[in-house]
Amino acid sequence: MSLTEQLLVRPGTRVDLRAIDARSSPGISEKDARQGLAPLVEEIARLQYRLWAEQRHAVLLVLEGTDTSGKDGTIRHVLSGVNPQGVLVTSFKVPTPIELRHDFLWRIHARTPGRGRIAVFNRSHYQDVFVVRVESLAPEAVWRARYRQINDFERLLTESGVALIKCFLHISREEQHERLSARLDDPEKQWKFSMGDLATRAKWDAYRAAFEDALSECSTEHAPWHVIPADRKWFRNYAVASLVLETLRSLDPHPPAADFDVTEARRALDTLR
C-alpha cells in the first residue's frame, strides 16, 4: 500500500481520530523524509510549469487542522520553490459582513484555481462545518446540509478539471500544548499566538467530533480526504508533498502544440531581422 493510500479516508468509512497516532510516520524514516523532500518539491515545480503551459487542469490543495497544526509551515515547505506565478494561496478568515450576506461557498468559489494553476486553501469551506457547528453560529439543520452542499460543489470542481487534494493535519493535544508554549516563549513568535487559540483548545473534543463527521461525510470518490499525522513536521511535509506530486503526475501535463504554422512563423520572423 502506498504512503498516500495509507493516509486516505476511504469513502463511506467513519474516521476515528483517536485511533490515528499523530506522532506516527507510516512507511518512512526521518532521514529519508528530510532528504526526500527537496527532490519532491523540485519535481512539483517542474510539473507545475507544464500544468501552467497546458492550461487544461488545475489543482486545489485544501489544508485544514486545528491551530498550530502546521498549515502555514506546510505551505512554506512544500510550495516555496514553485513559481509563485502559478500558485494562489488564500487564507480564509472570519467571514466579512459582505461575505456573510452570501451562501458559504460564495467566497470559496471565487478563489478556486483557473486552468493551469495550483490554488491552496489555508482553512476553507470546512470551517463552515467546524467552527460554525462548535460555536453554534448556525442551526444544526443549516450546517448539516452543508456536507451534501460541499460534496456537490466539489463534484462540480472535479468535473470541471480541478483536482482536489484535501489534507487534514492531525496533531495531538500534547503537541499543541508544546507549540503554543513555544510561541509564548519566543518574542519573535508571539505575534502568531492569540487568546482565541486557547478558547478553541478548551473545546478540543467538540472540535474533534466536528472534524470526524466532516472527514467521514465529505471523503468522496471525486474528492477524498487524507489524514496526515502531523506531530512530526518532517513527516507532514513529506506526506503532503507526496500527495501533490502524485496528483500532478496523474494529470500528466504536456505543453500544447503550436496553434499556428511554424514554417510560416519562421519565415515571418526572418523578414524581421
Add this chain to the structure above:
Amino acid sequence: MSLTEQLLVRPGTRVDLRAIDARSSPGISEKDARQGLAPLVEEIARLQYRLWAEQRHAVLLVLEGTDTSGKDGTIRHVLSGVNPQGVLVTSFKVPTPIELRHDFLWRIHARTPGRGRIAVFNRSHYQDVFVVRVESLAPEAVWRARYRQINDFERLLTESGVALIKCFLHISREEQHERLSARLDDPEKQWKFSMGDLATRAKWDAYRAAFEDALSECSTEHAPWHVIPADRKWFRNYAVASLVLETLRSLDPHPPAADFDVTEARRALDTLR
C-alpha cells in the same frame, strides 16, 4: 555607486534606451552573479516572512519589457523560494469588456498588495501608455494624461505603505530574434510563441519611443524606474533580486510585539494541559 543606483532612471532625466547596452552587466561578473543569486533569494524569503508578520508595509514589483524580455523567467528565478502565501502575481492581459468600462487603473488597483504582501505585476498599467499609444487604441490626449495619473496613483500607494520597485527589462533587437527563434525551434516552447509577437516586433522603434517617454515621465522620487540590461539572464535575475532585497532591507520589518498579556496567556495555557 551601487548596482541599483547604476540602473536607476534619475527623476527628471530623459531615458535613451539606445545608449544603454542590453548585453552589459555593470559591476558584476557572470560567475559572481550566478553564485550570488541563491543567497539573495534566501534573504528575500527571510525578510518576506518578517514583512508578513509585521503587516505594516507591502512591496509591489512591476515588471515591464517587450515580448521575450524575460518577465516570466525573472519571476521564476527571483521569487521561487519565497513562500507563495505572501506573494501575489498578476499577469495583466488585454483588458476584458468589463475592465474597459472602467478607468485604466481600476483593475490595477484591485491587485495591489495588502500590508505584509509582495505583489508582482507581469505587465502593468504601463501597457496603457505602451500598447495603447503605439496601436492608437486611445487619442493622444487620453494616453498623455496617463503619465500624471500614473504618478498620482503611485504616490497614493507609496504614501499608503507600498514600496514600488519598477523594472524595465531591456533587451536588444538581436536578442529578441534569438529568443523568438528558439521558441519556434523547440516543440516544448512553441506554446509561448504567438504571431502577435511579430506584429509587435515590426513596430520596434515606435515601442522604444513609448518606453522611453514613460520611463522618463514616470520615474519619480517616490517610485523610480530601473532599466535592467536583460540580454544576459544571469545579470537580469541578479539585478532584480538585488533591488527587491534592497527594498525589503530598507523596510526593516520586525514581528510585532504581543498584543496580549504573555504571563496571563501562559497561565491560561497551563490550565488547559
